[in-house]
Amino acid sequence: MGAVQSIGQIQDLVPAWIPAYTFGSMRMYNGYARTYAALYREQPNVRVCVDFLARNIAQLGLHVFRRVSDTDRKRLNDHPLARVLARPLPAGFKVSYYRLIESLMADLGIYFNAYWLKLKVEGAPLGLLRIPPEYVTPKGGLVITGYEVTVGYETRTIPPGEIVHFRGHNAESAITGLSPLETLRRILAEEHAAGDYREYFWKNAARQAGIIERPAGAPEWSDAARERFKAEFEALYSGSEQSGKTAILEEGMTWRAGTFSPQEGEYISGRKLTREECARAYHIPLPMVGILDHATFSNIKEQHKNLYQDSLGPWLAMIEDDVELQLLPEFGDVGGVYVEFNIAEKLQGSFEEQVTSLQGAVGRPWMTADEARARFNLPAMGGDAERLVTPLNVMVGGMASPRDTGPKGMMDLKATMEGIDSHRPELRANYEEKWAAALARHYRRQEAAVLSRLPKGAKVDLGGVWWDEERWDEELAADLLKLNTATAEAWANEVAAQLGADIDPDRMTAWLAEHSRIQAEQINDYTQAELEAALNGPDPGDAIKALFLAAVTVWARRQAQEGVNTASHFGAYEGARAGGLRSKTWKTNSKNPRPTHAAMAGVTVPIGSLFPNGMRWPGDPAGGAEEVANCQCSVVFNK
Numbered sequence: 057m058g059a060v061q062s063i064g065q066i067q068d069l070v071p072a073w074i075p076a077y078t079f080g081s082m083r084m085y086n087g088y089a090r091t092y093a094a095l096y097r098e099q100p101n102v103r104v105c106v107d108f109l110a111r112n113i114a115q116l117g118l119h120v121f122r123r124v125s126d127t128d129r130k131r132l133n134d135h136p137l138a139r140v141l142a143r144p145l146p147a148g149f150k151v152s153y154y155r156l157i158e159s160l161m162a163d164l165g166i167y168f169n170a171y172w173l174k175l176k177v178e179g180a181p182l183g184l185l186r187i188p189p190e191y192v193t194p195k196g197g198l199v200i201t202g203y204e205v206t207v208g209y210e211t212r213t214i215p216p217g218e219i220v221h222f223r224g225h226n227a228e229s230a231i232t233g234l235s236p237l238e239t240l241r242r243i244l245a246e247e248h249a250a251g252d253y254r255e256y257f258w259k260n261a262a263r264q265a266g267i268i269e270r271p272a273g274a275p276e277w278s279d280a281a282r283e284r285f286k287a288e289f290e291a292l293y294s295g296s297e298q299s300g301k302t303a304i305l306e307e308g309m310t311w312r313a314g315t316f317s318p319q320e321g322e323y324i325s326g327r328k329l330t331r332e333e334c335a336r337a338y339h340i341p342l343p344m345v346g347i348l349d350h351a352t353f354s355n356i357k358e359q360h361k362n363l364y365q366d367s368l369g370p371w372l373a374m375i376e377d378d379v380e381l382q383l384l385p386e387f388g389d390v391g392g393v394y395v396e397f398n399i400a401e402k403l404q405g406s407f408e409e410q411v412t413s414l415q416g417a418v419g420r421p422w423m424t425a426d427e428a429r430a431r432f433n434l435p436a437m438g439g440d441a442e443r444l445v446t447p448l449n450v451m452v453g454g455m456a457s458p459r460d461t462g463p464k465g466m467m468d469l470k471a472t473m474e475g476i477d478s479h480r481p482e483l484r485a486n487y488e489e490k491w492a493a494a495l496a497r498h499y500r501r502q503e504a505a506v507l508s509r510l511p512k513g514a515k516v517d518l519g520g521v522w523w524d525e526e527r528w529d530e531e532l533a534a535d536l537l538k539l540n541t542a543t544a545e546a547w548a549n550e551v552a553a554q555l556g557a558d559i560d561p562d563r564m565t566a567w568l569a570e571h572s573r574i575q576a577e578q579i580n581d582y583t584q585a586e587l588e589a590a591l592n593g594p595d596p597g598d599a600i601k602a603l604f605l606a607a608v609t610v611w612a613r614r615q616a617q618e619g620v621n622t623a624s625h626f627g628a629y630e631g632a633r634a635g636g637l638r639s640k641t642w643k644t645n646s647k648n649p650r651p652t653h654a655a656m657a658g659v660t661v662p663i664g665s666l667f668p669n670g671m672r673w674p675g676d677p678a679g680g681a682e683e684v685a686n687c688q689c690s691v692v693f694n695k
């Protein structure tokens with residue numbers, strides 16, 4: 057390594073493309089070192105994750121509050137800390153709050169250390185200056201005793217109280233954080249080596265893939281001749297610039313075409329793996345950084361809500377605590393004062409969700425006509441438009457919201473405004489009773505038939521005639537077709553009547569007949585399996601009686617609920633289609649819906665499309681038994 061004497065010091069001459077191995081650097085597989093800053097610059101997946109964190113946190117306001125009581129607080133816009141955060145440096149330095157927080161989070165993501173220098177006038181902080189972590193070396197053992205800051209050729213030691221130091225955990229040090237890039241070292245080194253390999257592969261690969269063969273009787277090649285031919289061939293036919301040229305051989309040589317393995321030129325999956333590992337290291341949901349392999353509308357929506365709780369929440373809490381611990385005491389007014397990021401702005405939901413929530417909370421309309429017109433840049437009307445209009449059904453002591461329903465049995469008032477809800481509790485209860493009674497009669501017939509064929513005191517021959525599968529399937533399918541048709545037509549007629557449309561019952565016949573056949577086979581298969589277990593027991597007669605008692609009292613009720621759920625939604629769907637409605641929205645009615653259904657709440661799709669869970673409506677058999685059983689969800693067909 058060369059050296060030159062300059063200003064009385066010996067300076068190493070290190071090539072610019074080989075960063076020195078100093079604090080904050082990592083060695084790669086090729087023996088070269090890369091600083092953390094160089095990895096951020098060269099590794100796109102690292103930058104994607106770091107920038108994602110920095111940008112999403114920088115856009116949140118860091119507000120200053122005073123806790124007045126356990127249930128009250130006051131925002132302090134004029135507090136000295138609020139003023140310093142709003143303008144970290146005088147206007148001439150062009151450092152905004154966003155840039156201050158963005159650089160803070162980027163430094164934490166790259167180094168897991170970040171530093172602000174307190175710029176003071178008469179003992180009070182006037183501004184905050186970011187110091188790049190590569191300039192700073194913390195000093196001390198179990199506690200920090202000072203910071204060495206090196207800028208250019210000048211090094212200064214700054215007392216601990218003059219710097220705000222944000223840092224993460226380091227198992228090997230009590231005074232400095234450990235960069236997440238160290239945990240990613242192997243995969244980043246692998247990505248770096250793979251990138252070099254791919255670059256040289258495409259640079260040096262012959263445009264005509266194959267093997268050159270010399271005749272067995274050709275004169276022996278000298279080393280000079282072999283090197284000459286190799287150099288000439290590579291110069292003429294290697295590299296992208298030589299694509300398409302015709303190779304000219306000599307001395308009777310022949311060309312045998314070949315191919316290269318696809319894995320030689322494949323790199324997408326490798327880069328995808330690197331991005332996945334980087335996202336996991338920074339605790340970022342994969343869809344947030346563009347990995348959409350298992351993404352759906354509903355789970356992306358839920359992950360966006362959880363982003364500021366589970367993913368960014370710990371970062372926000374760390375920054376808030378460090379600002380309160382290291383910066384707030386510099387100001388005289390600290391009683392009950394604390395800082396908090398404004399994540400409510402990101403979690404408040406869509407405009408429609410906010411309107412619904414606020415209206416339910418206050419129990420009455422909360423905007424005047426003029427306020428609503430102002431949102432659309434329309435002139436004020438004055439007069440009655442300046443006053444709140446309260447519907448008669450929302451007077452004090454009445455309903456909680458104008459969106460509530462009227463008396464039981466009436467069409468939902470919301471339906472006349474927004475859509476038609478398939479949820480009809482009273483109508484549903486009536487039809488569930490009819491279904492349960494029909495299924496109970498079917499089970500009683502089966503019980504009598506099985507018991508009449510049960511041998512007295514002898515082992516039952518399961519290969520005999522104790523179970524007539526064809527008969528039971530035909531009888532139950534016929535009963536279920538009547539029930540399905542009556543249920544579907546009831547819901548279809550009610551929905552169509554609200555839209556002034558007529559339904560064609562023949563349109564539903566084919567689907568209902570096939571559904572009834574499959575439904576009958578599934579119910580009878582379950583009964584047969586339970587019967588076989590009972591018949592093999594020590595006392596078949598008593599076991600069969602107990603089994604059918606459960607069938608009449610429990611099975612019939614459960615199957616009635618599931619049957620009405622499916623048939624009613626199918627009928628409501630046909631009525632909505634006949635009325636020309638174009639979209640449908642999933643609605644949960646239970647206080648404790650299953651998680652997969654809770655995730656679907658509010659999802660709207662075209663009326664002929666599937667919801668993201670693959671179902672056409674709640675109770676759709678396509679969802680499987682686990683999604684259908686005890687489901688109380690409904691569909692709102694939107695006008």
